[in-house]
Structures are given as C-alpha cells and as structure tokens.
Amino acid sequence: MPIIDEKIDQVKRIFTTYLGNKGLRKTSERFFILEEVYARDGHFDVETLYITMKDKDHSVSRATVYNTLDLLIDCDLVSRHQFGQNLAEYEKAYGYKQHDHLLCTECHKVVEFCDPRVHNIQKNVGDLLGYEVMHHSLILYANCKKENCENRNK
C-alpha cells in the first residue's frame, strides 16, 4: 500500500480520536473536508476549498468549512497563515516538516524555509517570560533580485 494512503488513514484516526475525546460528532462532512485538505499541496484559502468540494460532489457549506478547519487546527492537523491583510491561508500540518515563510513583496511568491534557531528562540523567550509557547508564526518580507523572480512586477 502506498505511503500516501497510510498517511491519510493515520490522519483520519487522529481526527476520529480527537472528535471522540471532545464529544463531537463524526459527521461525513468533517471527513470529506479532512480528505480534501490532505489531497492538496501547498497553501489554500477557504473559497478554493469550498469550490473544489462543490465540483467534486462533496458539497458542504462555507460555514461548515470554517467550523471544521477550526477543529483541524485545534488538533494540529492543519495550520493557518495570515499572509495578506484579509485572507487566511491554510495548509495540512501532520507529518510535514515545520517551516516558516518568506514572501516576495514584488511578485508575491511564497518560499518556505526551515531554520532550527527559530525553535530555540521560541523556547528561550517562553522560559524567560514565564510562558509556554505552543507555536509561532515567522514571516520574512523580502525583495527578490531580478534573476530569482520570474514574476517580478506581475
């Protein structure tokens, strides 16, 4: 059996357990949304997910999408990013390396990177201030140089 199938099964088990522990119902809509999220690569917004599911005959309401994504975030299966000013972007989170984002302010390209020092800072600052840091958001705003940016001034 391909690794990808194992992963989605594992994720479904985690979600099932989470729903059980919280006394929440295991509705088909919630699992359709989970499947669609994990079938995607990279970032997506609510509207895109909503349209895709409608096209696939797994239609759910926008309200249910928002509600379910909140649940998935709560059990760490999904992460939310606020790149722009008014549009939340989401991303599957289980089994993928923790990473941060660099945004090009010229062409709006998003590059993912990973630096272990971020985690150290998170830990140290938490200890210093007397907080337990659960997670973080680090965004670098940058200008691409000409040769790196096929979309410049797009």
Add this chain to the structure above:
Amino acid sequence: MPIIDEKIDQVKRIFTTYLGNKGLRKTSERFFILEEVYARDGHFDVETLYITMKDKDHSVSRATVYNTLDLLIDCDLVSRHQFGQNLAEYEKAYGYKQHDHLLCTECHKVVEFCDPRVHNIQKNVGDLLGYEVMHHSLILYANCKKENCENRNK
C-alpha cells in the same frame, strides 16, 4: 525642551522629507495623523485612531487614515501587525527598539520581546535563498501560567 518634543519634530522632518522626495503633498491631515500616532503608546487599530481624532476636532476620513498609515509604513515611521484574523494593529516605529510579540491565547495579553538571533536568521535565510529581506513578523502563541496572567479566562 523635553525629549518628547524633539522626537516629534524629528519625525515630522523625516515625513516632510519623504513626502518631498516622492512628490506628495504635505497636507494638514497627514501631519495630524502623524502627531496622533506618536502621541499614542502601544498598539492601536484604525477605528480607534479615527474616533480619537474625531473627538479632538482633528477629524479626518477613514480613507485618509488608511492612506496616510500606508505612507507612514513606507517611510518606516509606523509598523503594522496582524495579530488577530481580521484586524490590523499599528504602532509608531521611529526611535523605538525593534521587537517582536508574544500573544497569550488564554487572556490575549501581548508581550513584547527582543532577541538578536531573529535578525541573524533574517539575514542568513535571505542570503541563502537569494533575497534581500526588508523586515519580518514573528509572533509566538503561548499559554500563560496561572501566576503570570491576571486576565486568565477574561
């Protein structure tokens, strides 16, 4: 003359120069907004600034507030933060130490902190990926422990 007065004069000179260089007009509204921003401590949102100015008989339109804040951000006199999902918060930036934020997810308190390693990461990652990083946003999401948090479950 108090230091505070020197600072606002300095900031006004910077803004005047910026507007001059860009060929933008030096309107009274723009300087009223600059004054009000620098009279404030900590974070504020557009609506609060708008209401305060209306109460002080320096009434300007919301559109002008948004427009002017964008200019002030462009010349590094103001910084914008996206803490919540739908509300941008702003802060004066000139002459204040660069810092990042820790948010308590229990009581929504915001704590500022400063860690020099963040700047190193910004520089290193930029060099590695071939970007020039202009600025960054780092937010730590944390849980306060009981004794640190007078607002718990507020």
Add this chain to the structure above:
DNA sequence: CTCGGTGCAAAGCTTTTGCATCCGC
C-alpha cells in the same frame, strides 16, 4: 428521540473604491 451539526442567506466588520469637492504647489 435529542441535541449538536449543517446549509443557506443575511448580517457584521474591516478595508477599498468611486466620485465630487477641495487645496497644496
């Protein structure tokens, strides 16, 4: 059978836009 979940549409909120008027240069 109960009550939480869903769907739909309307409402809410922040931010942007269009257009007539105003004023810095």
Add this chain to the structure above:
DNA sequence: GCGGATGCAAAAGCTTTGCACCGAG
C-alpha cells in the same frame, strides 16, 4: 489653475451568525 488629496458613502470581501432542518449517538 492643475492634478493630487480628501470626505463621504457605497461596495467589496472574508468571516460569523441565526434559524430551520437533518442525522449521529
């Protein structure tokens, strides 16, 4: 006086909410 800036209100866009109906437990 010209063209950019402002003010106002309407529009836009994402997210939340209210309510009737449905279906998991």
